[in-house]
Structures are given as structure tokens and as C-alpha cells.
Amino acid sequence: MYIPNNNQITDFTEKIEFIKKYSFGVIISTIEDVPVATHLPFFVSHVDEKIILMSHFAKANPQWKNIENSTVLLIFSEPHAYISPTNYEKELNVPTWNYVSIHVYGKVQIIIDEEKVLEVLEKTIDYYEPTYQKQWESLPNEYKKNMLKGIVAFEIVVTDIQGKKKLSQNKTEKEQNNIIEALSKSKFTHEQDIAAFMKKELSE
Numbered sequence: 001m002y003i004p005n006n007n008q009i010t011d012f013t014e015k016i017e018f019i020k021k022y023s024f025g026v027i028i029s030t031i032e033d034v035p036v037a038t039h040l041p042f043f044v045s046h047v048d049e050k051i052i053l054m055s056h057f058a059k060a061n062p063q064w065k066n067i068e069n070s071t072v073l074l075i076f077s078e079p080h081a082y083i084s085p086t087n088y089e090k091e092l093n094v095p096t097w098n099y100v101s102i103h104v105y106g107k108v109q110i111i112i113d114e115e116k117v118l119e120v121l122e123k124t125i126d127y128y129e130p131t132y133q134k135q136w137e138s139l140p141n142e143y144k145k146n147m148l149k150g151i152v153a154f155e156i157v158v159t160d161i162q163g164k165k166k167l168s169q170n171k172t173e174k175e176q177n178n179i180i181e182a183l184s185k186s187k188f189t190h191e192q193d194i195a196a197f198m199k200k201e202l203s204e
Contacts, residue, residue, distance in 0.1 A: 001103045001162050009102075010164025013052040016051070018102050018163070020044055023127075024079035027055070029063060029072045029108075030074065036063050042074065043127040053104065054120050056151040064152045068110045077101035079193035081161065081186075083168065087178040098179075098194050100165045106156035118144065120153040167198045176202060 009015055019025075019042070028037045040055045053074065057064040080099035085091075111117050125132055166174050176198060183195035 001101070001164055003162065003164045008163055012161070015161050015163040018100065018191060019053075019076050019104070022076050024078075025074045025076040025104075027063075027072055027074050028096050029067050029070060031063070031066050034059050038063050039044050041124070041128065042076075045123070052157065053106065053156045054094065054118075054123065054153070056120060056124075056153040059150050059152050061152075064110065064154065067108045067154070070108060071105055071159070071202065072108055074104040074106070074156070075101065076104070079189040079190045081183055081188075081194040083179055084182070085094050087182060088175050089172065096168075098167050098198070100167075100194075100197055101163075103162040104156075104158055105160040105165075106158040109155050109157070111153040111155060114145075114148060117151070117153040119188075120155075121148075121151075131176060165201070167194070167201050169201070171202075175201070 009018075023043065024039065024041050026037050026039055028035055030036065038057060038061060040057070042053045042055045045052050045054065061194055077099060080097060083096045085093040085095055092135050111120060122133075122136070168179055171179075180195045180198050180202075183191045183198070186195075187194055
């Protein structure tokens with residue numbers, strides 16, 4: 001990912017927290033030199049000082065068949081906003097776009113063992129909706145086993161995380177505050193989120 005120095009996220013914890021908050025990512029691999037992608041929810045875990053991301057494909061999705069032990073790219077990018085030049089002090093300006101994005105590279109390992117696949121599902125429940133755990137536990141084992149037959153669980157050992165936040169860092173403080181004020185009034189939550197990111201950036 002192209003990242004100018006003033007847009008780079010250098011704090012490791014900040015990158016991990018972004019993935020946790022905007023955890024519906026895209027996994028990209030190649031099949032015979034053709035890029036393929038699937039949108040999936042991921043959850044993060046720490047094992048022996050390694051960062052591991054876990055998720056599962058639908059078994060009918062062919063992407064998983066050519067992915068084991070290969071390097072994949074995951075993209076986590078959700079909040080974004082159009083930035084109008086009316087926010088700037090000088091008329092000689094053009095529109096742009098503000099956003100935050102994390103790119104993750106890693107090696108894929110398919111999880112074969114049924115108990116471990118079940119563990120991935122249960123960790124996913126704990127991660128996204130722990131209150132559903134009681135209902136999940138009450139479901140018949142046969143139902144759960146049939147569900148497992150329809151998915152392919154996997155984990156990715158992270159080898160590199162790149163973070164970019166393009167938040168008008170090259171603009172004056174007045175212009176940044178103009179943008180924050182405009183985006184904070186937006187009816188769209190992703191634009192409000194960018195305003196919040198910009199506020200945090202200005203306060204640091």
C-alpha cells in the first residue's frame with residue numbers, strides 16, 4: 001500500500017484496535033494469476049507472541065482450495081469521507097477523500113480437525129455476540145456437526161501489518177477543524193467516524 005510518511009500508522013496497538021473495530025475484511029489471493037476475494041468477518045487472537053486472524057469460508061467457495069500455505073492480503077477499510085474544497089481557506093484547491101485502512105499480510109493454514117473448527121465458531125460467537133452463547137449451547141449436536149460440514153475454517157499468521165490514515169494532515173488546523181465540523185454534522189456514520197478520527201489526530 002502506498003503510504004506517505006505523514007499518513008503512516010506506526011503504533012502497532014492502534015492498527016490492531018482498528019481491525020477489531022472494523023473486523024469485516026476482504027481476503028485476497030490468486031488462482032492461476034487471477035486475483036480472487038471474499039468478504040468475511042475476522043477475529044484477532046494472540047498466540048505465543050504471534051498475531052493470528054481467524055475466520056471461515058463457505059465450503060462451496062472455491063477460494064479456500066488454493067490458499068493453504070500461500071501469502072494472502074487482508075484489507076480492513078471502513079470509515080471514509082468525501083472532502084469538499086469549500087472547507088479550505090484558498091479557492092485554488094480540489095476535492096479529495098479521507099479514509100483509514102489497514103493491510104495485513106500472512107500465511108494461511110486450513111483447520112481440519114473438527115473440534116478446532118467448532119472452536120473457531122465458538123470463538124466467533126464470543127467475539128461478536130457472547131450473549132448468543134447460551135442459545136448456541138442448547139442447539140443439537142447433530143445440527144452443529146452438519147453446520148461444520150458446510151464451512152472451511154482457517155487461520156492466518158500475520159507477517160506484516162501496514163496502516164494508513166489520510167486525515168487531511170497536510171492542511172492547516174483551521175481547515176482541519178472546518179472539515180471536522182462539516183463531517184460531524186453528516187447523517188452518515190462513516191463520515192462522523194472520520195471526524196472522530198480527525199479529532200483524535202489533532203489532539204495528539
